[in-house]
Amino acid sequence: MVSPSEEVARRKKKVDEKQLLDLCKHIISFGKNREADSIEVRAIYESELETVVRMGQVNSVNMTTGTQIAIRLYLGKRMGSAFTNLYTKEAVEEAVEMALAAARATTEDHEWIALPYPSKYAAIDGIWDGSIVSADSAKIVEMTTSLLGEVTKAEPSIIPAFGSSGAGYTYSAYANSNGVEHCERNSAGYTVIQSVAKTETGMTPSVGSYDIQRGLEVDTQSVVRDNVEMIRICMKTANGKTGKYPVIFHPNAYSQLMQFTLVPSISGENVTRGKSKIGDMIGQQIANEFVTIYDDGTDPRGINTSIADDEGVARQKTTIIENGVLRSFIWDTYWANRNGLKSTGNASRNMRQGLVQISPSTAVIEPGTRDVSELIKEIDYGYYIRNVQGAHSSNPESGDFSIVGNPAILIENGEMVGAVQGLMISGNIFDLLKQVKEISSTTRILVSIIGPDIAFDDVNVISKE
Amino acid sequence: MIDKLQTAIEAGQNAGASYIEARGEDGFIEFIKMDDGRINALTQRIERGVAIRVLVDGAWGFVSTGNLADMEQAVVDACSMAKAAAATRREPIELVEIKPHESKLTTNVELDPRHVPIEEKIEYMSKLTKHVQNYDKRITAVTVSIRTSSVTKYLLTSDGTNLQSSGILVWVYPWATGKEGTRLTTARYEEASSKQGWEYMNKFATPEYIGEKVAERVTLQLEGVSPKAGSYPCIFGPRVIGILAHEALGHLSEADLNVNSAFNGKVGEVVAAEGVNMTDDGTLEGLMGTSKFDDEGVPTSRVEIIKDSVLVELLTNREYAQKLGYRPTGSARAESYLYPPIIRMRNTYIEPGDMSDEELFEGIDFGYYCADFRAGQAQMNASFQVGIQEAYEIVNGELGRSLTDMSISGIATDSLFKITGISKENLEWEVGRCGKGQEAFIGSGGPKVRFAKGGITFGGSS
Numbered sequence: 001m002v003s004p005s006e007e008v009a010r011r012k013k014k015v016d017e018k019q020l021l022d023l024c025k026h027i028i029s030f031g032k033n034r035e036a037d038s039i040e041v042r043a044i045y046e047s048e049l050e051t052v053v054r055m056g057q058v059n060s061v062n063m064t065t066g067t068q069i070a071i072r073l074y075l076g077k078r079m080g081s082a083f084t085n086l087y088t089k090e091a092v093e094e095a096v097e098m099a100l101a102a103a104r105a106t107t108e109d110h111e112w113i114a115l116p117y118p119s120k121y122a123a124i125d126g127i128w129d130g131s132i133v134s135a136d137s138a139k140i141v142e143m144t145t146s147l148l149g150e151v152t153k154a155e156p157s158i159i160p161a162f163g164s165s166g167a168g169y170t171y172s173a174y175a176n177s178n179g180v181e182h183c184e185r186n187s188a189g190y191t192v193i194q195s196v197a198k199t200e201t202g203m204t205p206s207v208g209s210y211d212i213q214r215g216l217e218v219d220t221q222s223v224v225r226d227n228v229e230m231i232r233i234c235m236k237t238a239n240g241k242t243g244k245y246p247v248i249f250h251p252n253a254y255s256q257l258m259q260f261t262l263v264p265s266i267s268g269e270n271v272t273r274g275k276s277k278i279g280d281m282i283g284q285q286i287a288n289e290f291v292t293i294y295d296d297g298t299d300p301r302g303i304n305t306s307i308a309d310d311e312g313v314a315r316q317k318t319t320i321i322e323n324g325v326l327r328s329f330i331w332d333t334y335w336a337n338r339n340g341l342k343s344t345g346n347a348s349r350n351m352r353q354g355l356v357q358i359s360p361s362t363a364v365i366e367p368g369t370r371d372v373s374e375l376i377k378e379i380d381y382g383y384y385i386r387n388v389q390g391a392h393s394s395n396p397e398s399g400d401f402s403i404v405g406n407p408a409i410l411i412e413n414g415e416m417v418g419a420v421q422g423l424m425i426s427g428n429i430f431d432l433l434k435q436v437k438e439i440s441s442t443t444r445i446l447v448s449i450i451g452p453d454i455a456f457d458d459v460n461v462i463s464k465e
Numbered sequence: 466m467i468d469k470l471q472t473a474i475e476a477g478q479n480a481g482a483s484y485i486e487a488r489g490e491d492g493f494i495e496f497i498k499m500d501d502g503r504i505n506a507l508t509q510r511i512e513r514g515v516a517i518r519v520l521v522d523g524a525w526g527f528v529s530t531g532n533l534a535d536m537e538q539a540v541v542d543a544c545s546m547a548k549a550a551a552a553t554r555r556e557p558i559e560l561v562e563i564k565p566h567e568s569k570l571t572t573n574v575e576l577d578p579r580h581v582p583i584e585e586k587i588e589y590m591s592k593l594t595k596h597v598q599n600y601d602k603r604i605t606a607v608t609v610s611i612r613t614s615s616v617t618k619y620l621l622t623s624d625g626t627n628l629q630s631s632g633i634l635v636w637v638y639p640w641a642t643g644k645e646g647t648r649l650t651t652a653r654y655e656e657a658s659s660k661q662g663w664e665y666m667n668k669f670a671t672p673e674y675i676g677e678k679v680a681e682r683v684t685l686q687l688e689g690v691s692p693k694a695g696s697y698p699c700i701f702g703p704r705v706i707g708i709l710a711h712e713a714l715g716h717l718s719e720a721d722l723n724v725n726s727a728f729n730g731k732v733g734e735v736v737a738a739e740g741v742n743m744t745d746d747g748t749l750e751g752l753m754g755t756s757k758f759d760d761e762g763v764p765t766s767r768v769e770i771i772k773d774s775v776l777v778e779l780l781t782n783r784e785y786a787q788k789l790g791y792r793p794t795g796s797a798r799a800e801s802y803l804y805p806p807i808i809r810m811r812n813t814y815i816e817p818g819d820m821s822d823e824e825l826f827e828g829i830d831f832g833y834y835c836a837d838f839r840a841g842q843a844q845m846n847a848s849f850q851v852g853i854q855e856a857y858e859i860v861n862g863e864l865g866r867s868l869t870d871m872s873i874s875g876i877a878t879d880s881l882f883k884i885t886g887i888s889k890e891n892l893e894w895e896v897g898r899c900g901k902g903q904e905a906f907i908g909s910g911g912p913k914v915r916f917a918k919g920g921i922t923f924g925g926s927s
Contacts, residue, residue, distance in 0.1 A: 051550065052525075055724060058553050060525030061546035064803060066514070067531065083510035085531040094511070102507045105583035109503050137526075137549035145553045161725035161845065196845050202727040202878060206845045242695065273501065273606045275642050277649050353496040354508030393840035393852020395870050397642055397651045402872030402924030404850040422848055422876050424924040426694065462694040464876065464922050 014065065015045050015087065017183035020173035023069070023092065028175050031073050031096050036103075038115050039073040039096075040176035042310055042349055049135060050166030051144040053193075056152070056159065058144050061137045068351040073099050074115075077108040081354035113337040115176045119314040121307050126300035128169075129215030132187035135167035139216065147191050147220050155197075155228045157235065161206060163193040167216060174312035182312045188303055189216040195227050197235050204234035204419060205407045207386070208252075212303050212447065230386060230407065236418030238410040240463035246382035246437065247425065247459040248375060248411075255363070255449040256391035257401060261429035264396040266320055267358045268331035272338060275397050277430060281326050287433035289324040292366040297345055301445050302362030310349035315361060318344045321433075332358045365451035368439035372453040375440055377414040383423065383461060384409040384416060399429040422464030432456060466491055467629070469536050470621040473517050476540040478623060482519040482547070484560060485540070485623040488760065489515045490802045492616030493579045499590045499609045507583065512616075514802040519543045523557020524550035527805045561787040563763055565625035570757055572633050574662030578613030581663040586611060589672055596676030597641050601684050606642035611635075613663070626762035634658075634906075635665050637675055643683040650869065652682035652854050653839065657896045657906060660751050682837065682855050689869030692856070692925030698832035699873075699923075700825055700859065700915045703893035705835040705851065707909030710743055710813050711899065712841040713849045713877035715909075718745075718770045718778075719796070719808040719901075720785035727847035727878050728776065736776045737881035740818055743771040745780060747795055747811035752908040753896050754811030758795065761806055765795035770813075771881075782808050800903035809901065812894070815911035818887025825886045825915045832859040833923060835873065847877040872924040883920025888912035 024041040031039035045067050052060040069092055072081040080102030082095040143165035151158055166189070173183040192210035196203050209227035211218045249257075264270050271279040278286055297315030299305055308314055311333055319327045331339075332347035335358065348359035376384065385405040394401035408423040409416045427435075440452045470487035477485030491513050498506040514531040517539050526547030528539040551557070590609045597607045613635050620628040636657035643650050654675060658665040701709060714736075717726040728736065737743075747765030749755055758764055761783050768778050781789070782797035785808065797806035834857045841851035852872045858865035894910035 049546075054721060057555060058524065058550040059558065060527055060805065061550045062527040062529075062805065063542060063546060064529045065532075066529070066803075070508075079504060079507065081506060081508040083508055083512075085510075085512055085514060087532075091511075098509045098511075102509060102583055106504045106507055106587060111503070137546040141549045141553055159725055196725050203725070203729070203846045205848065206725070269500075273642075274644065275606050275649070275651075277647075350506075352494075352508075352510060352512075353498075353506055355496070355498060355506040389842045389844055389848060390840070390850030390852055390872060390874070392842070393838075393850070393872060395651060395839075397649045398870065400870040402852070402870065404844075404848055404874045406844050406846070406848050421846065422874055422922055424694070424850075424872070424874050424922055426872070426924040460694065462922055462924055464874075465696045465919050 014047065015067065015171065017171035017173050017185050020045060020171055021175060021181060021183040024173050024175035027071060027092050027096060028177055030093055032177060034096060034100055036073040036100065037075060038177050040115050040311065041069065041071050042174045043067065043069045044170055044172040046170050048166060048168035049137060049140060050164050051140050053144060053148065053160060053163035056148060058141055061141065069095065070349060070351040070354055071095050071099050072354060073103060075103040077110060077112050078103045078106050079109060080106060083352050083354060111338050112334065115178050116180055116311050116313050116333045116343065117178050118180050121182065121314045122298055124298055124300060124305060124307055126214060127305055128185050129187050131215045132167045132169050132189055135216055140165045140167055143191055147193055147223065150220060150224045151193060151195065151227055154224055155231060157197045158195045158228065158231055159197055161194050161196050165191040174308065176312065180312040182308045184307045186306055187214050189213050189218055191218045191220060191223060193223060193227055195231050197231050199235055199237055201237065204231060207231050207234060207407060233409055233416050234407050234419040238418035238420050240410060240420040240423045240461065242463045243461060244458040245461050246379050246455060246457055248372065248384045248453055248455045250386045250453055251444050251446055251449050251451040253385045253388045254454060255446060256388055257403065257429065260391045260394045260396055261399045261401055263360055265399065266329045268329045268335040268339065269358050271329050272335055277399055278326060284326055285324050286326045286430060287321050287324040288436045290439060291321055291324050291433060291436055293321045294319045294364050295330055295346065295360045296364045297361030299362055299364060299450065301450055303447055304361045309345045309347045311347040311356060313343045313345045313347060315345040330358055330360060332356060363449045363451065365439065367441045367443045367452040369441055372440040372442040375438055375455045376411055376416065379411045380413060382411045384411055385425065401429065402426040424462040426460045426462065435459065466619050469533050470619055473536050473540050474621055474623050476537040477519050477544065480541055480544040482521045482544055484520040486518040487515065487621045488802055489619035490616055492614055494614040495612065497586055497590065497611050499594060501606055502591060502594050504587065516802040516805065517543050518805055519547055520558060521547035522551035524554055525558065529803050558784055559787045560783040561793050563783065563793060566758065566762060567627040570630035572631050574633050576663035577615055578635050578663045579615040589666055592672035593639060593676050596672050597639060597680045600676065600680035603643045603645050603687055604641055604680060604683055605644045608640045610638045620760065620762055622762055628758055628762055632659060633662055635663055637666065637670055639675060639679045641679050641683045643687045645687050648687060650683065650686040652679055652686055654679040654682065655896055657753060659753055659906065685855055685867040686869050689867040692833065692868045692871040692923050694923060694925040696919050696922050698829045698916065698918050699921055700834045700913055702834065702836040702913055703910045704837045704895045705853065706815050706911040706914045707895055708838050708841045708851055708897065710815050710911060711810060711907065711909045712843040712851060713880060714743060714770065715745065715810045715813045716843040717847060717877065718780055720779045720781045720789060721808050723779050726845045731776050732779065734776060735774050737771050737774045738884040739774055740887060741771055741774050741881060741884055742816035744769050744816060745810050745813045749812050752812045752894060753906040754908045759797045760799045761797040763793045763795040763797065765811065768794045780808050780810065782806065798905050800905060804903045807901065809905045810899065810907050812908035814909060815887065815914055817889050817892050817912045819889050820886045822888050822890050822913055825888055825913055826859060826862045829859045829862055834859050834864055849877055850874045874922045874924065875920060880916065880920045883917045884914055885917045886915035
């Protein structure tokens with residue numbers, strides 16, 4: 001049987017980002033020789049090793065490794081793209097030929113101006129931890145069993161339904177025919193648990209807790225504490241009431257809601273295409289004055305942070321809402337060029353589909369001054385929403401939503417009483433931004449958001465009859 | 466490919482694995498996206514890769530790789546990883562025994578999408594875009610996506626299973642935006658076939674048909690009134706009862722989810738009102754969830770999840786069938802070689818009942834008729850939510866005004882008891898994509914079904 005060190009050695013010997021950049025440059029050169037007028041390539045190598053927990057035990061250890069090479073080129077203003085997962089000279093040259101054939105077959109995009117030009121990259125510390133590459137299956141299994149052991153020791157009623165620990169890293173490179181050449185590496189280590197517990201009448205909602213770092217030094221204790229505290233509250237059941245009540249949202253909950261309502265409206269593409277309700281409101285008050293939100297692709301705390309976006313443009317900090325006033329949208333190169341603006345470094349590339357889209361990096365919400373526990377204490381009757389169901393079924397263009405809070409916790413006389421089943425929350429995101437009562441100081445660092453719990457006033461709540 | 470997979474099986478046996486599963490894929494896949502007539506993505510790709518899954522000392526190891534030259538190393542790594550997990554298990558994972566099958570399955574289509582010129586696909590998308598734009602001047606933006614694929618899949622196992630199958634996909638997904646004054650709204654539509662080639666787009670999912678479907682939904686949203694929040698008697702059409710079957714109970718009848726859910730331990734118990742029958746069937750001709758075998762080599766089957774209101778059977782894979790003492794239902798599916806197979810639904814539906822459509826509407830003074838949905842989601846405590854994009858008021862038994870941005874929710878363990886009528890007419894299907902960590906194309910459907918007040922909660926701003 002192979003030893004863990006041999007397993008690690010094999011993972012390590014794959015390609016690195018400099019080799020990927022060399023491949024990108026070869027593809028650019030080959031494409032230009034084949035008469036592409038403009039050409040760009042993004043290549044990545046990903047390696048992920050993770051455990052899978054089922055029914056409270058490690059069920060499987062999974063490893064996914066592979067290269068992805070996405071090519072986009074232009075013949076005049078006609079675009080074609082191709083993808084291959086095969087890291088060979090023959091395969092990438094065949095992919096260039098496919099992209100050329102696609103470009104010849106398609107129609108001109110008269111609005112297309114140019115691929116990105118070189119930009120100055122900031123040095124960002126802390127997005128790579130080499131210990132990730134040395135992680136082997138024994139290490140991540142140990143991380144997982146430690147998590148499972150701690151959580152069931154802290155609360156014997158807990159059923160750890162799903163979970164995982166993992167170590168992943170990405171080497172990436174980008175080059176284009178305008179002279180942009182960039183490569184970098186990013187790493188992530190994580191541990192996550194989704195628990196349930198039996199109640200008198202059925203089952204609690206599943207409660208997810210996680211920690212994600214750049215290395216393997218994850219904070220298991222805080223994950224256990226968070227999970228157990230919430231499950232214990234959910235094991236008690238409560239009845240809700242329909243009406244308008246104060247509601248506190250955990251960032252897990254409002255980040256999902258924002259992703260499917262606010263985020264589409266700040267995308268430069270949607271603004272340009274008339275699909276944003278706030279497309280003409282730059283400089284106007286759209287939220288309460290103590291709301292400040294920015295997109296920051298350079299914050300080392302954010303797991304989405306990188307030196308460059310997926311078209312080689314430097315990441316940056318972009319203020320979206322400042323003291324309630326709408327300040328900026330987010331852009332990639334194509335839509336920024338069409339509007340005479342500069343990309344904000346928010347291009348995201350679906351490698352296999354060849355689709356470049358505008359996407360936030362990490363949304364950061366400026367915290368307030370008081371802990372969330374202080375905010376809860378002041379509520380006579382209201383709700384704490386830990387997570388939501390159905391945010392993805394919101395109307396991304398009107399901003400209307402009607403979702404289920406799950407877990408939804410009833411707050412009575414300043415105390416969390418228990419979980420309410422089937423509690424719906426409805427409204428419009430642009431109204432909700434004006435209903436912010438207070439932003440707590442309890443900042444939580446999640447995958448796509450760094451933000452505190454937020455209290456809202458007069459939220460429409462519909463309780464199951 | 467088969468030689469390489471055979472090498473993997475032998476390497477796994479030499480490394481001491483009690484079970485080795487080697488899946489290979491070789492495919493041509495295409496994605497095109499058009500925004501208001503502008504091509505935004507036009508990507509063709511050749512994808513080749515292998516997934517190795519081994520059972521060693523009672524735990525799984527899984528390796529996915531695009532490097533076919535690394536096959537033996539991938540197997541050895543998978544065995545090493547499984548051993549690390551096995552050392553921590555209280556009891557070993559075992560698999561239910563199955564009869565191994567050897568088969569070469571081909572798809573006979575008129576027009577393999579791989580050989581349809583790109584120009585023809587772009588023309589299809591342009592026509593669709595124009596049809597939507599011309600439907601109503603309030604429609605201000607149209608995005609059309611299409612996906613096609615021609616993929617050959619291979620499955621070899623150490624049990625002797627040896628399957629090769631060719632698969633086809635044609636898929637179209639328009640998304641349209643409507644604007645009137647300050648009111649902005651959107652709707653989507655989706656059709657796909659895995660049994661017909663590009664001829665499906667020429668004969669059934671034509672630009673005119675698909676365009677009209679999405680355009681009429683946008684205009685209904687623009688003209689709709691806000692729903693009243695609360696609980697009302699309601700009737701769900703086939704598209705909505707299908708997604709409800711999928712979300713409300715379908716997921717919780719997947720054995721891997723059931724064991725941690727509100728339906729755990731309820732097999733053999735009454736879980737729904739009288740007359741309710743719900744089935745998941747992987748054998749129905751022509752539907753998106755249909756295939757002859759699953760991705761563990763088990764023949765697909767018809768699973769009567771609820772029969773005469775009793776929960777009678779769960780969807781299983783080989784592992785959960787052994788663990789729970791059920792039969793393997795052929796429900797193990799993997800999106801691609803990048804993922805291990807997990808338990809998934811195929812074609813899930815409520816069986817027709819004994820009422821006419823007219824009888825269903827009788828006696829409803831005020832309620833809602835939900836005809837089409839935007840998306841849905843289920844939770845372990847049986848809570849479900851579905852966003853609705855086409856709905857109407859029912860007033861005195863008749864359809865009334867259209868509604869905008871409605872959403873429904875409920876607790877499946879309660880809601881299924883509130884079914885008060887099931888139509889015997891028009892069992893219809895819709896195409897969907899389920900995202901349980903991996904994408905799976907599914908079918909869902911049913912006839913019209915009526916719920917009493919208290920069964921479904923409606924979210925709304927009024």
